[in-house]
Amino acid sequence: MPTFDVEAIRARFPALALTHNGQPMAFFDGPGGTQVPDSVIEAVSRYYRESNANHGGAFATSARSDAIVEAAHAALGDLLGVDADEIVLGANMTTLTFHLSRSIGAALRPGDEIVVTGLDHQANVDPWLALAADRDLVIRTWEPHLEDCTLHLADLEALLGSRTRLVAVGWASNAVGTINPIADIARPVHDAGAWLYVDAVHAAPHLALDARAIDADFVACSVYKFFGPHLGAVYGRRELLERLPAYKVRPADHRFETGTGNFEGAAGALAAVDYLASFGVPYGGAAAASSRRERLVAAMAAIRAYELELYGHLEARLLGVPGVRIHGLVGGGTMDRRTPTTAITVEGMSPRAVAIHLGERGIAVWDGDFYATGLIERLGLAPEGVVRIGLTHYNTRAEVDRLVDELEALAPRAAGSAAPSLAEAR
Numbered sequence: 001m002p003t004f005d006v007e008a009i010r011a012r013f014p015a016l017a018l019t020h021n022g023q024p025m026a027f028f029d030g031p032g033g034t035q036v037p038d039s040v041i042e043a044v045s046r047y048y049r050e051s052n053a054n055h056g057g058a059f060a061t062s063a064r065s066d067a068i069v070e071a072a073h074a075a076l077g078d079l080l081g082v083d084a085d086e087i088v089l090g091a092n093m094t095t096l097t098f099h100l101s102r103s104i105g106a107a108l109r110p111g112d113e114i115v116v117t118g119l120d121h122q123a124n125v126d127p128w129l130a131l132a133a134d135r136d137l138v139i140r141t142w143e144p145h146l147e148d149c150t151l152h153l154a155d156l157e158a159l160l161g162s163r164t165r166l167v168a169v170g171w172a173s174n175a176v177g178t179i180n181p182i183a184d185i186a187r188p189v190h191d192a193g194a195w196l197y198v199d200a201v202h203a204a205p206h207l208a209l210d211a212r213a214i215d216a217d218f219v220a221c222s223v224y225k226f227f228g229p230h231l232g233a234v235y236g237r238r239e240l241l242e243r244l245p246a247y248k249v250r251p252a253d254h255r256f257e258t259g260t261g262n263f264e265g266a267a268g269a270l271a272a273v274d275y276l277a278s279f280g281v282p283y284g285g286a287a288a289a290s291s292r293r294e295r296l297v298a299a300m301a302a303i304r305a306y307e308l309e310l311y312g313h314l315e316a317r318l319l320g321v322p323g324v325r326i327h328g329l330v331g332g333g334t335m336d337r338r339t340p341t342t343a344i345t346v347e348g349m350s351p352r353a354v355a356i357h358l359g360e361r362g363i364a365v366w367d368g369d370f371y372a373t374g375l376i377e378r379l380g381l382a383p384e385g386v387v388r389i390g391l392t393h394y395n396t397r398a399e400v401d402r403l404v405d406e407l408e409a410l411a412p413r414a415a416g417s418a419a420p421s422l423a424e425a426r
């Protein structure tokens with residue numbers, strides 16, 4: 001298989017040519033939202049030029065718009081390994097989860113139980129807490145092991161019981177990169193007669209996703225985390241989407257897509273999935289005549305191999321920087337259980353000050369809790385949080401070296417002062 005041609009891939013992303021203070025921008029902010037390739041930008045602007053209309057009209061632009069939206073459902077179905085009619089599009093994962101939780105709640109009775117985790121983004125926790133408050137449900141919390149930020153199956157099994165109706169868990173942590181053994185989680189959840197609601201937002205740009213293989217009932221993702229526009233999508237098992245009550249207006253066709261959709265976003269989502277699939281043949285070894293789903297699976301394997309090699313380099317270098325601490329899984333043996341996203345702290349320096357220092361040098365990292373608030377609190381790192389470094393397939397070894405060189409230059413300064421001001425950090 002040919003090696004991953006990262007320079008050719010980077011040429012497809014106009015934003016990767018940006019500079020700041022005379023330095024090329026290096027984007028390690030992917031877990032907060034990735035850059036988009038030219039094909040996505042073009043698909044969104046082409047929508048406005050050629051297909052801009054509301055749904056269901058008897059004229060050409062409306063027909064074109066509807067065809068694009070239908071094709072976007074099929075593309076996202078391919079991404080998640082499910083059918084187009086099982087995809088619900090909406091504003092973002094959070095809004096869709098609040099929306100669907102209302103329908104799911106209609107099937108629950110006071111005293112029924114929902115399991116949430118202490119590792120997840122709050123978008124897969126707070127909708128269930130709100131539902132529990134509204135309907136007198138009981139929340140049970142699956143606590144992560146803080147030494148490596150992992151969830152253990154035995155702890156889940158102790159929480160499941162005859163009243164468990166739903167388990168809400170992430171496929172991967174957006175804060176520390178832990179990948180949860182989601183297929184192994186699904187088995188005891190279904191044995192207990194409960195539904196599984198999976199947050200795949202952080203997993204989607206890094207892993208081949210297969211909602212049926214893991215036997216999830218719902219899988220949520222956000223297109224802007226995998227090289228597309230700001231749009232959310234949720235897979236719902238067909239029987240459930242048909243059975244659950246829908247909060248909708250009477251004339252609407254779609255049971256869960258309320259109001260006028262983000263059609264230009266759907267055009268971009270279609271292009272984003274096609275962008276990922278485009279790696280399947282050249283880098284993933286998929287046959288030229290293979291389906292988009294097959295090309296996606298092959299593409300994600302190639303992306304994963306590239307990202308993990310790069311992450312191995314990042315982690316090895318970070319471990320050599322005095323004062324830098326990695327939170328979560330560390331070490332070669334843990335690579336298959338993590339995404340290329342890591343959370344660090346720099347001794348004696350606030351995460352914000354580190355992020356500002358790097359930002360001024362054209363290096364984009366996030367600081368804070370990234371709404372994985374429960375985890376950051378449990379780690380005793382609230383409210384400042386951590387510095388998150390997220391790699392994607394468009395990052396390079398040279399960018400990683402530049403980032404770690406900056407951290408190395410910072411470390412002695414940070415160690416010398418317990419609480420440096422922002423000015424000092426500069």
Ligand SMILES: Cc1ncc(COP(=O)(O)O)c(C=O)c1O
Pocket residue numbers: 031032091092093094095121123124170172173174199200201202221222231232370371
């Ligand atoms: C793991 C995870 N879940 C959920 C969300 C929320 O997604 P959205 O912004 O689409 O509501 C995010 C966003 O950062 C995330 O990283």
